[in-house]
Amino acid sequence: MAGVIASLFVLSGCVVADMDSSNYKYVPWIQLFQKPEASGYTNVARRKADLYDCGVVPKGSLDDPRWSLNTLNPGESSEQSGIRSQKVMSCMEAKGYKVYGFDQCGPLKKPTGLCPN
Numbered sequence: 001m002a003g004v005i006a007s008l009f010v011l012s013g014c015v016v017a018d019m020d021s022s023n024y025k026y027v028p029w030i031q032l033f034q035k036p037e038a039s040g041y042t043n044v045a046r047r048k049a050d051l052y053d054c055g056v057v058p059k060g061s062l063d064d065p066r067w068s069l070n071t072l073n074p075g076e077s078s079e080q081s082g083i084r085s086q087k088v089m090s091c092m093e094a095k096g097y098k099v100y101g102f103d104q105c106g107p108l109k110k111p112t113g114l115c116p117n
Helices: 002-012 044-053 078-094
Strands: none
Touching: 044 078
8 A cells, every 4th residue: 555655656746847838839830931141030021922932822821820831732632732841941942041940949938039020
């Protein structure tokens, strides 16, 4: 019996330290694309035009914080979506954008400063 009680105390110490789900909300997808020389001052209108130029479906609202480059377009397989996403990212890099990862931008509660707009 004492072993069971001791086990409960040990197990109760194994608690996830941070259960606040808002700590894991990241910047919108569009903010991952930044001009390195102008990070934080990236021309938002130009970036949208460049994303559409690079193959983002125009009906996708880039102003919607839920917009994602990984969203499947109608009739598109996940493989086709992956290829399209890679093409868009490569095209944006060719236009001079740095494509950051969500981890590089940081969560909204603790941004790194790389993806402010």
